[in-house]
Amino acid sequence: MKFLKTLDSKFFHDVIPAKPMGKYVHFITIRVTESYPLFQTDGELNKARVRAGIENKEPISRLAMFKRKQSTPERLTGRELLRNYKIGDSEKCDYNVDFSKTTPDCILYGFAIGDSGSEKSKVVVDTAYSITPFDDSHLNFTLNAPFENGTMSRQGEVTSRINSQDHILPQVFFPSIVTLKDPTEAGFLYVFNNILRTRHYGAQTTRTGRVRNELVGVIFADGEIVSNLLWTQKIYDVMSNATPKQINPPDPLNEDEVLEAATQAITALMSQECISHTDFVGASFTQLLSEVKSITSNETRLQEMLTQANDESSIYAQTWVLKSGKKDPKKDTKVNKKAAAVTE
Amino acid sequence: MVSIYRCQIELHDSLYYATREIGRLYETEPIIHNYALCYALGLVDSQIYSTIVAEEHSYRYFCPEQVPKYEEHLTPLNQQGIYVTPARSLNHYSILNTWKYANNNYHVEMEKTQKNIPSFGRAKEIAEESRFEFFVISQKELKLPKWIRLGKWMSKAEVTVEQLPKHKISEGIFTCTHPLNPLDVMFTNQVISYDVVNMPPVSLIQNVQMRGQYYQFDGIPNLKIPVRIEYRFRS
Numbered sequence: 001m002k003f004l005k006t007l008d009s010k011f012f013h014d015v016i017p018a019k020p021m022g023k024y025v026h027f028i029t030i031r032v033t034e035s036y037p038l039f040q041t042d043g044e045l046n047k048a049r050v051r052a053g054i055e056n057k058e059p060i061s062r063l064a065m066f067k068r069k070q071s072t073p074e075r076l077t078g079r080e081l082l083r084n085y086k087i088g089d090s091e092k093c094d095y096n097v098d099f100s101k102t103t104p105d106c107i108l109y110g111f112a113i114g115d116s117g118s119e120k121s122k123v124v125v126d127t128a129y130s131i132t133p134f135d136d137s138h139l140n141f142t143l144n145a146p147f148e149n150g151t152m153s154r155q156g157e158v159t160s161r162i163n164s165q166d167h168i169l170p171q172v173f174f175p176s177i178v179t180l181k182d183p184t185e186a187g188f189l190y191v192f193n194n195i196l197r198t199r200h201y202g203a204q205t206t207r208t209g210r211v212r213n214e215l216v217g218v219i220f221a222d223g224e225i226v227s228n229l230l231w232t233q234k235i236y237d238v239m240s241n242a243t244p245k246q247i248n249p250p251d252p253l254n255e256d257e258v259l260e261a262a263t264q265a266i267t268a269l270m271s272q273e274c275i276s277h278t279d280f281v282g283a284s285f286t287q288l289l290s291e292v293k294s295i296t297s298n299e300t301r302l303q304e305m306l307t308q309a310n311d312e313s314s315i316y317a318q319t320w321v322l323k324s325g326k327k328d329p330k331k332d333t334k335v336n337k338k339a340a341a342v343t344e
Numbered sequence: 345m346v347s348i349y350r351c352q353i354e355l356h357d358s359l360y361y362a363t364r365e366i367g368r369l370y371e372t373e374p375i376i377h378n379y380a381l382c383y384a385l386g387l388v389d390s391q392i393y394s395t396i397v398a399e400e401h402s403y404r405y406f407c408p409e410q411v412p413k414y415e416e417h418l419t420p421l422n423q424q425g426i427y428v429t430p431a432r433s434l435n436h437y438s439i440l441n442t443w444k445y446a447n448n449n450y451h452v453e454m455e456k457t458q459k460n461i462p463s464f465g466r467a468k469e470i471a472e473e474s475r476f477e478f479f480v481i482s483q484k485e486l487k488l489p490k491w492i493r494l495g496k497w498m499s500k501a502e503v504t505v506e507q508l509p510k511h512k513i514s515e516g517i518f519t520c521t522h523p524l525n526p527l528d529v530m531f532t533n534q535v536i537s538y539d540v541v542n543m544p545p546v547s548l549i550q551n552v553q554m555r556g557q558y559y560q561f562d563g564i565p566n567l568k569i570p571v572r573i574e575y576r577f578r579s
Contacts (some may be wrong), residue, residue, distance in 0.1 A: 018404050019389075041442040048358070048439075050473050066441075067357075067497060117408045124493070125355045125502050127472075224491035227356035227500040229472060274490060320406045 003185055003305060006288045011220045011278070012185045016107060018315040023343075025183050026219040027195055028281065030262055031065065031174040032127060032255065036141075036167035037202040037209035041063050045135045046167045048127075050229060053237035062232075063130040063137050065071055065174050065201070073201050074194040075109050081193075083260035085303050088310040101321050104190050104306075107313035108180070119321065122183075123191055128176035129232045130168075131239070131258065136249040137172045140164050169210070171252035175232045175262060179224070192218075193296045193305070214255075215289060216262050217281030219270065225277065227268045234265035308309045346425075347485055348508045350557060353431060353476040353492075357499035358439060358469040363543045374433035374539055376476055376494065377547060378525050379414055381428045384492045385503075388417045392408040393486070395420035395514065412545065418575040425483030427573050430523040430548050436474030443469050479522070479569060480505075481559075508567075511559040517567045518558050523550040532556065532572040 013023065023221050039046050044062040051057050082090035082103060093100035099111040101119070110121035130281055145161035146155045152162065180191050195213050202209035219225060238261040239246040239253070246257045263282055265343070280288050295301045353376070361380070387393050389403040397403075401416040421427070444464035451515035480486060494501050523541060526549045531558030538549035557571040 018406070019402060020405070043439075046441075048472055115409070117406060118410070120405045120407070121498075122405065124498055223489060224493070224500070227491065227502065229356040229500075230502075320404070 003189060003301075004288075004291055005328040006291050007185075009167055009185075012183055012186065012188065014126065016187065016312055017182050018316075018320050019244065021182050022222050023182050024221045024223060024225075025180045025188055026225050027178040027180070027215065028217040028219060028262075028266055029176050029195060030176065030214045030216060030258060031070070031176050031201070032214055033168055033170050033172045033174075033210070034212055035170055035208045036139075036175055038165070038167060038209060039063065039202050040166075045134075045138060045168065048129060049163065050129065051233060052133075053233045053240065054230070055237045056240060059136045061134040062132075063134055063168060063172065063174075065128040065130075065176070067125045069201060070128065070176060070178075071123065074191075074198045075105055077198045078190060079103070079105050081197075081302075082306060082310070085306060087303070088308050088314060102310075102312045102314045102317040104187065104309040107316055107321075108187055108191065108309075117321065122181045122187075124179045124181070126177065126228045128174035128228050131173045131175065131232055131235055132247065132249065132253060134210050138166050138168055140166050140248045168202075169252070171255070173253060173255075173258050175235060176228055177225070177231065184309075184312050186305055186312055189292065189295060189305045190309040192292055193302070196293070196296060214259060215285070216259065216266060217279060217285045218288065219266075219277055219279050219281070221273075221275055221277035223275040225273055225275070226266075231262075231265055231269060234269055235261045238265050274285065346511075347482050348561075349482070349486065349488075350506045350508055351431075351478050351488065352434070352504045352506075353478070353494075354502045354504075355470060355474045355476075355494075355499060356501055357497070358441070358471055359474070359495045359499045359501070360441075360467050360469040360497055361495045362467075369468065370465055371406075371468045371543060372438070372470050372495075373543060374436045374470055374474070374476075374542070375523055375543070375550075376431040376439075376478070377428045377543060377546075377548065378478075378528075379418065379545070380430050380494070381431060381478060382418060382421065384487055384494050385428065386492075387421060387426060387428070389420075390416060393421075393426065394424055395426075414545065414575075415577040422574045423553070425481075426486065427481045427505050427528070429439060429479045429481075429569070429573070430525060431476040431478035432523050433470075433551070434475040434477050436466050437471050439471045441469055443467055477522075481573065508564070509562050510559050513557050513571055513579040514560050514568075515557045517553065517555045520552045520554065520558075520568055520570060521566060522569070523548045524552055524570070524573075525549075526571045527576050529554070529570050531576060533570050 046066060047061050048064045049059055049061050052060045089100035089102045093103050099106050107119060109123050110119045112118035142164045146152050152159050178195060200209045201211045267281060295305055360372050362370040364371040382388055387398045389395060397416055397420055401413050420431060488503055488505050490503055492501055492503055525546055527546050533554045536553045538552040541548040541550060559571060560569045561567055
């Protein structure tokens with residue numbers, strides 16, 4: 001324990017363990033769209049037809065934010081920082097092409113390299129679902145490339161440069177829990193910082209994917225906790241059963257009400273869990289969050305944290321990952337190093 | 345005294361694993377293998393269930409090679425008298441998703457592929473809120489986790505467990521309506537007819553007519569589970 005005073009050291013490991021040891025930390029976040037992001041495959045926004053709430057059982061279509069569309073940008077945020085401060089092997093570590101296997105990113109978020117082994121992710125993210133239905137959370141935009149005079153035809157020639165695309169509206173809320181298994185203190189801060197800093201999700205070629213992560217709390221437990229889907233459904237129930245009703249389509253939801261309902265919902269759901277857990281939600285979380293922010297916003301402290309995370313992951317790599325590779329040096333040829341981590 | 349539990353899985357995220365690969369289409373069959381369930385339920389290499397395996401086979405975050413160790417991992421479950429059957433779908437629907445590998449370079453050059461690994465494809469996944477059912481037969485009382493993770497994307501699913509009423513053992517020809525792992529039943533029961541569900545590493549069988557001893561339960565006349573099932577890897 002070097003960085004945080006608000007947390008008990010029992011929540012963390014001193015070194016990254018080789019085996020799952022049953023310590024979990026869950027980051028409880030609400031992802032709020034701030035511009036018009038795109039989460040799609042095959043030219044269509046991702047959606048899922050599920051029950052609206054736990055009590056309100058009618059089915060609705062929801063927007064879906066797939067897991068890798070959440071974890072990839074967060075990984076890249078962390079990698080950018082490591083490169084910026086020239087920490088560890090970050091220069092040599094090529095994402096999805098040639099992982100160095102030693103950086104905190106490789107060890108915490110995992111990699112898979114054909115024949116030369118795979119590191120299981122310690123960070124697990126699940127598909128997040130919008131609270132509001134698909135129909136009230138998207139808009140179809142027409143995109144065109146007109147001539148300079150602003151019209152689509154010139155001297156009788158009509159251009160075909162016109163298309164349309166569904167976009168997710170601003171102020172759509174995606175409750176999402178990020179789970180980190182077997183954290184060290186520096187590993188916890190590394191992942192926490194990535195979530196706090198990441199501002200863009202979704203299609204990389206567009207510049208419209210601004211999303212803000214509002215953290216509601218952090219839960220330490222000895223196992224998995226509720227799913228994103230159940231939490232989202234509970235929030236839907238809380239907000240639609242409130243008087244006056246807080247879900248009034250097509251109006252966007254009020255962020256303060258969402259955060260309050262989210263806190264209420266997670267507290268209610270956690271009380272039904274049958275595992276041991278320590279919750280930092282509401283007032284107890286405010287103190288922790290400001291302590292974490294004081295580290296991540298201070299360049300010296302941030303570098304200290306990144307260096308610590310890097311040292312731990314290098315030690316882990318030397319002990320477990322690179323050691324087993326040495327047994328058969330032939331296996332580590334350039335060909336086999338081709339990475340195979342899926343980022344969807 | 346043997347305890348038998350009827351367990352239900354409800355998916356809270358879409359589930360994917362490659363049961364079949366048809367070119368660039370990867371299909372998820374709506375049936376969950378019993379080996380997979382043992383890992384997902386945390387029964388393998390666990391202190392709680394006394395199924396610790398030898399250090400060289402222990403379950404680690406880092407896997408140096410892609411070689412499964414089913415025999416080493418599942419034999420301790422036999423010693424503890426724990427058996428999990430494959431899970432069948434109670435209700436499900438499928439969705440198609442496209443996936444691809446990505447990298448974070450600003451500049452990308454086309455490289456000659458050196459390995460025959462596809463860089464994109466379509467996965468047929470089982471949608472959220474689909475439900476599955478399986479059975480756990482155990483010599484001791486078991487407490488299973490409420491939330492588990494399944495498939496390649498580690499999708500979250502909720503497990504509900506119901507302990508079945510007292511059973512009696514009957515003998516004769518019977519039909520098992522649940523899928524079974526043929527390796528685990530064919531050495532103790534005589535399998536007469538079945539349908540095959542093709543999937544690696546051991547294809548499963550369903551609609552199995554067999555002769556032998558089976559568990560029966562008061563008030564659930566259609567449920568018949570063969571007695572003496574355990575994990576077997578060599579005859």
